[in-house]
Amino acid sequence: MLSQEALKQIDSEIAKYPADQKQSAVMAALAIAQMEKGWLSTETIETVAGYLGMPPVAAYEVASFYNMYDLQPVGRYKITVCTNLPCALSGGVHAADYLKRKLGIGFNETTADGKFTLKEGECMGACGDAPVLLVNNVRMCSFMQPEAIDKLLAECT
């Protein structure tokens, strides 16, 4: 089940597309559902599919294709670090190593207290700002050297 608020947001996404093209809202609807639930379980994906009148498998195909959807539980703060070449030339890998040391986890792992998940990201389109981190898919952090990373982690409560 999704909250009324989430359904309202999904409705306004549906309104962006022609009346017979509700499925176009599936990416946004899954993102809204993920924001509310923390991750996308099969049940949540089925709920979204049902709401949009599309087969559950079609919604699952979308959820499993795009890499910002989480089909497994993640920590309260999912931190994605870009290590692609332009970032790697300018501290991207160093930032990832620093985060791994600091949090005591590797990529695709979650801290024991369920607070942080670390992910390796592909290009976020912000290569001039390296090192770049993305928090919970929505908050982009630029020029993240150790001091700034420490500050960010301290803010996450």
Next chain:
Amino acid sequence: MGALGFILSPEEGERGWRLADYVRRGGYAALKKIIAEKIPADHIVGELKKSSLRGRGGAGFPTGLKWSFMPRQFPGDKYVVCNSDEGEPGTFKDRDILRWNPHMVIEGMIIAGYAMGCQRGYNYIHGEIWDIYKRFEEALDEARAANLLGPNILGSDFSFELQAHHGYGAYICGEETALLESIEGKKGQPRFKPPFPASFGLYGKPTTINNTETFASVPWIITNGGDKFLELGKPNNGGTKLFSVSGHVNRPGNFEVPMGTPFAELLEMAGGVRAGRKLKAVIPGGSSAPVLPADIMMDCTLDYDSIAKAGSMLGSGAVIVMDETTCMVKALERLSYFYFEESCGQCTPCREGTGWLYRVVHRIENGLGRREDLDLLNSVTDNIMGRTICALGDAASLPVRSFIKHFKAEFEYHIERKQCLVPVDVQRAGSGFFVAEAKATC
């Protein structure tokens, strides 16, 4: 930002993105002129052709010609789509355009709708830039409230509705037909062409897709004329262009310069190579473009023709700078991993081939390379290129071929000595945290 361009630096120090700011800078004058003077669509397309504006997303296809393919008289729905799914490693210009000048893109798309007889448009925005997407939605609201968007624009009989579609992390959706599939709510897997989007696009309707920067160039061309735009650049390469400079430079960022500007000037604008080190190689047009060694690159000017002559592509204008501390095998390994990760899996040569490319480059980098590996890599690229539905397979292959072609000795060194030519500590120091002028923003 260079003061030469009109997209990122319309006025000195003027960075307001709101409608009022844009109007103060002369924004929406082109649209108002078109509506007031009832300028015929043919005239608009004609000006674009004169301007020599070429697609800024990477392919460099002439925009006026593309617009002329649209069956304007075709009854029913037709679409204008903007490709802001900027995920080509090294490219970060569309983010800044949408951040500082979203209305310029909106105006360009409205004019496109007018010129091609379309009533609806979508801007597909890269998943990782949520705040930019939200800002674009706000800008759309402003335009609607001012009757610049929606039914009967500025009291005319022309109506155009525009929406933002937020991506969610798939490089392949930068390919135009994958992007259309994605808007339709499906996996982003490219379609076979033909039919081309101009005849069978979004929801099967005629559709034209252009890059963010391409749309942003349109209002200026209408206001100032195609000839003026062409004069900004050089023949066959009209206008100014944004170049995203990343990697080993002192001042990474976007620089808007006239087409045909010498690369050496751009490098200087970006503060030159870090710590006085020597330039080793440059990828001039995004990660899919062939790499060029320093000496070749230093002789290039920044336009489609000069870079093509040097054996690479201007692409999206993403200039990745690598200095002498770079291990070329490691650099290629990271790029090959990216294409392996992002192949959509639809075509066997790409799905399997990108895995082969990554694994073989990985083993060379890790001291397990074999003598025959360089031939093997070239043979795998032969079996990918031209055998897939979209260009991702070629995009994965071109770096491999060019890195081996220009830096063969370094690859052979890895295979024979089982270690990097550039000592690992030198590499790490060269690509470490860099104290840039810009401060952390989070």
